[in-house]
Amino acid sequence: MKFRTLTGLASTLALCAGMASADSTVRFWYHFDNADNPMDALVEKFEAANPDITVEAENIPWNSYYDQLYTAIIGANAPDAAMVKMFAQPRLVEMGALAPIDDWLASWEGTEGLQDNLIELTKGPDGKQYYLPVQYVVLYLYYRPDMFEELGLSVPTTCEEFRDAAKALTRDTDGDGQIDTYGFGFRGGKGGHDHWASFVLGADGVSLTEGLTSEAGIAGTQFVADLFQQDKVFPPSAPNDGFQEIIGAFKAGKTAMTIHHIGSANGMVEALGDNVAAAPVPACGGGQWTAFGDESTAVLSSAEDPEAAWKWISFLSSPENNALFNEATGQLPVVKSDSEAWSLHPQRFVQATVDSLPFAEMLPNSNATADFVNTEWPTNMQRVLTGDITAEQMNTNIEKLFAE
Amino acid sequence: MTHVSERTARRASLGRHVLPYAMLSPAVLVTLAIVFFPMIQTAWMSLHDYVLFRPNDFTWVGLDNFKAALSDEVFWISLKHTIIWMCTTIPAQLLLGLATALLLNQEFPWRPVARALIIIPWALPSVVIALMWVWIYDSNYGIANELLLRMGLIQQAIPWLADPDTALASIILTLTWQGFPFFAVMILAGLQSIPQSYYEAASIDGASAWRQFWHITLPGISGVMMTAVLLRMIWVANSFDVIFVMTGGGPGYSTHTLPLYAFIKARTNLDFGYGSAIAVLFTMLLMVVVLFYLRRTGKAVE
Numbered sequence: 001m002k003f004r005t006l007t008g009l010a011s012t013l014a015l016c017a018g019m020a021s022a023d024s025t026v027r028f029w030y031h032f033d034n035a036d037n038p039m040d041a042l043v044e045k046f047e048a049a050n051p052d053i054t055v056e057a058e059n060i061p062w063n064s065y066y067d068q069l070y071t072a073i074i075g076a077n078a079p080d081a082a083m084v085k086m087f088a089q090p091r092l093v094e095m096g097a098l099a100p101i102d103d104w105l106a107s108w109e110g111t112e113g114l115q116d117n118l119i120e121l122t123k124g125p126d127g128k129q130y131y132l133p134v135q136y137v138v139l140y141l142y143y144r145p146d147m148f149e150e151l152g153l154s155v156p157t158t159c160e161e162f163r164d165a166a167k168a169l170t171r172d173t174d175g176d177g178q179i180d181t182y183g184f185g186f187r188g189g190k191g192g193h194d195h196w197a198s199f200v201l202g203a204d205g206v207s208l209t210e211g212l213t214s215e216a217g218i219a220g221t222q223f224v225a226d227l228f229q230q231d232k233v234f235p236p237s238a239p240n241d242g243f244q245e246i247i248g249a250f251k252a253g254k255t256a257m258t259i260h261h262i263g264s265a266n267g268m269v270e271a272l273g274d275n276v277a278a279a280p281v282p283a284c285g286g287g288q289w290t291a292f293g294d295e296s297t298a299v300l301s302s303a304e305d306p307e308a309a310w311k312w313i314s315f316l317s318s319p320e321n322n323a324l325f326n327e328a329t330g331q332l333p334v335v336k337s338d339s340e341a342w343s344l345h346p347q348r349f350v351q352a353t354v355d356s357l358p359f360a361e362m363l364p365n366s367n368a369t370a371d372f373v374n375t376e377w378p379t380n381m382q383r384v385l386t387g388d389i390t391a392e393q394m395n396t397n398i399e400k401l402f403a404e
Numbered sequence: 405m406t407h408v409s410e411r412t413a414r415r416a417s418l419g420r421h422v423l424p425y426a427m428l429s430p431a432v433l434v435t436l437a438i439v440f441f442p443m444i445q446t447a448w449m450s451l452h453d454y455v456l457f458r459p460n461d462f463t464w465v466g467l468d469n470f471k472a473a474l475s476d477e478v479f480w481i482s483l484k485h486t487i488i489w490m491c492t493t494i495p496a497q498l499l500l501g502l503a504t505a506l507l508l509n510q511e512f513p514w515r516p517v518a519r520a521l522i523i524i525p526w527a528l529p530s531v532v533i534a535l536m537w538v539w540i541y542d543s544n545y546g547i548a549n550e551l552l553l554r555m556g557l558i559q560q561a562i563p564w565l566a567d568p569d570t571a572l573a574s575i576i577l578t579l580t581w582q583g584f585p586f587f588a589v590m591i592l593a594g595l596q597s598i599p600q601s602y603y604e605a606a607s608i609d610g611a612s613a614w615r616q617f618w619h620i621t622l623p624g625i626s627g628v629m630m631t632a633v634l635l636r637m638i639w640v641a642n643s644f645d646v647i648f649v650m651t652g653g654g655p656g657y658s659t660h661t662l663p664l665y666a667f668i669k670a671r672t673n674l675d676f677g678y679g680s681a682i683a684v685l686f687t688m689l690l691m692v693v694v695l696f697y698l699r700r701t702g703k704a705v706e
Contacts, residue, residue, distance in 0.1 A: 067671050070456055091457040091674075178553075178561065188566075190652065236563035237543040239655035254544055367457075374672050383656035386568045 024305035025054045026312045029069065030083040031062045038328040046315050053308045066370070073097045073300070080303035081313050083134065086294045086362050087369045090125050094367065098130040099299040104310045105129060110318050115334050122296055125365050131296035134317050135331040137261035138360045139194050139281070139291045140352040142268065144256045146275045147181070155277075159199060159223060159284035166233035169256040183233035185255035186224070188385055189242040193363075193377040194291040195259050199224050201361075203285025208364050208372070209402045212395045216285050221384060221391035223284070228385050239382045250276075261293055263330040265349040278352035280359075292360040295331065368402045376401050450681040456674035469681035479682065482660040485572060486641065486686075489661055493640050496580040498633060501587020506621075508588065509595045519592075526585035534649035537578040541565050565651050568658035575647055575659055583640065587632055594628035595621065630701045634694065641690050662686040 030039065043055045058079070060068055066088055072078045073095060084092065092098050105111050105119070114133065122131040143155060147169055156162035166183025173180040187195050197208075200220030205211040228234045235241070235249060247264050249255045251271040259281060268276045281290050297313040299306050316325055323338040332353065333339050342350070363369045368376075380394040450470070453463045473479045508519055525533065540548050543563035552558045564574040602620045611619070644664040647653065653660045653668060662682060670679025 070674060071671075074456055095457050177559070189654065235544065236561070237566040240563075240566040240651060249544060252544075371673055375668060378652075378654065379656055382654045386655050386658070388568065388656050388658075 024308045027079040028057045029079040081309040099301045100128040133334040135295045137293040138356045145277045162282040185246040185258035186234040186238045188239040198281040201289040202287040212399045239385045280356045288359040446680045454677035482665040486661045497583040500584040504588035505591035530645040534646045590632040594625035598624035
């Protein structure tokens with residue numbers, strides 16, 4: 001009797017152990033600002049289709065997302081799969097932290113259904129594919145059509161027109177001696193490099209890695225400095241302003257124009273109704289430049305079960321699931337069939353995105369890009385805006401960073 | 405019989421010798437593991453070229469990181485701010501805390517409630533305080549500008565945190581507000597340990613309130629004050645969370661302090677070698693200040 005109980009217990013234990021090893025767990029890191037998080041629904045749907053895989057999805061705050069990711073990789077506690085942006089790719093590849101997905105991509109039925117060129121755009125610095133795109137946006141100009149109409153202005157297509165419009169829009173509307181509306185909400189804090197780049201990198205022969213200290217390159221940075229110091233068309237808090245501030249100020253009517261992407265369109269419409277519209281950024285120095293905002297997923301090389309991790313990330317970039325994912329982030333799906341059926345943003349914002357695509361670019365595929373985004377650009381821009389250094393010094397510093 | 409008792413006695417005395425060490429050793433071991441080991445690791449890293457995204461490249465560079473730091477403009481800017489930061493925040497907190505403690509030591513209705521309320525800034529998490537003050541200072545909606553505008557003290561809203569001339573001072577004010585309850589509570593405890601009879605004797609001798617304060621109160625709380633200043637000096641010097649949340653060190657470098665600079669270098673730029681070197685330099689500087697302070701005040705209190 002005793003023996004039988006024991007063997008029974010042992011076999012139950014063995015069975016449990018066997019089941020545990022057949023199951024695998026995918027730890028997934030992502031960042032969503034939106035409180036309306038669809039991740040649970042997606043995980044539930046995935047687990048129903050793959051009963052042997054458990055997904056532990058963890059929402060990491062954006063501000064420290066990469067700090068935490070790098071630290072976790074070094075500390076050998078990295079997730080199995082993670083949401084990643086292009087600017088981080090050179091570093092992650094150099095760390096050997098990513099698993100190539102070429103073989104999986106070749107045999108995956110979803111590859112054909114992705115938007116054209118996205119796979120090519122997200123290729124790794126060594127020619128291998130590590131990133132699977134999951135959403136994208138393009139930055140454009142938000143403006144207040146009601147204010148433009150009131151002042152008889154047309155939407156600016158060049159930097160000169162932009163400057164004139166911004167000056168006209170900066171005004172004291174209630175006569176108390178205080179400026180109530182500023183022409184443009186400039187993001188001088190972290191993440192604002194896209195604003196600056198639209199005014200600087202459009203010029204011929206100017207990019208982050210080339211021609212930044214040419215006359216045209218310096219003129220671009222000087223243009224931004226003049227808008228703030230001479231024309232005073234940015235709110236005085238501009239040097240420190242981040243995402244929350246520029247979006248909040250635009251919604252509150254404190255600014256008449258700003259630059260952001262479709263991710264904030266629905267919130268803007270909620271606050272302003274028809275009094276918000278979008279257009280491609282103006283052409284400065286002869287050409288246009290806007291940022292292509294990417295977001296991909298990747299399998300980490302340390303993943304316990306890479307196959308399961310791939311299943312999960314490819315699930316997120318599959319028809320319907322990708323739409324569900326983007327409903328929450330407010331960005332645009334990478335799956336063709338999901339884009340065609342897309343109805344979650346008013347048409348005028350989708351149109352501005354599409355119109356901006358031809359000249360949208362990504363930041364250089366360089367190791368220096370992360371430092372440029374996180375510290376070099378914000379500190380230098382703030383110092384220029386507050387008169388601490390000149391436009392030329394700023395461009396020289398950035399050129400030096402990319403030349404290293 | 406005597407033999408046995410001798411043995412027990414010896415064992416007891418051995419126990420008395422060993423027991424304290426045995427009881428202390430867990431605390432010592434834990435301190436070694438979580439304080440001294442990382443400290444030594446930091447010092448070790450500061451002598452290497454160690455960038456986190458190149459984990460295999462851990463090259464010995466000797467004192468190069470320290471040399472680089474000493475010729476780094478941002479290091480000196482940060483050091484200057486750290487000195488301003490410490491030399492204004494701590495005296496301001498001390499004076500405000502002293503005044504508060506003297507007031508709270510008086511008899512008045514609802515005194516326990518007042519004492520409980522005064523501790524709130526100290527009890528709140530730094531991040532909450534920082535976010536709260538960011539809103540107070542906001543140039544569009546902030547209550548600071550609103551009040552000053554209504555009182556006619558300023559003509560235009562001032563971007564307190566976005567202007568390099570006011571950013572550091574604004575943060576110092578925030579930190580003063582956050583830290584003064586600590587002084588208030590410590591000094592209050594000191595005040596209550598001064599016997600009432602001293603004051604009675606002094607007033608019979610005709611000593612004025614000021615002389616009573618100078619000759620009885622101040623010597624009575626000097627020991628407490630010295631400890632409190634020492635603790636605050638170390639905390640204020642090391643605290644960067646409030647700055648980090650309020651401005652992130654900006655605009656430009658105008659609110660960079662040394663601990664913040666070390667943190668940004670290590671955690672954001674992932675340059676752990678250089679970040680560690682700044683941290684080590686700062687620790688040494690702070691140690692000098694603390695030792696100097698201890699020697700001076702030790703003599704004064706005696």
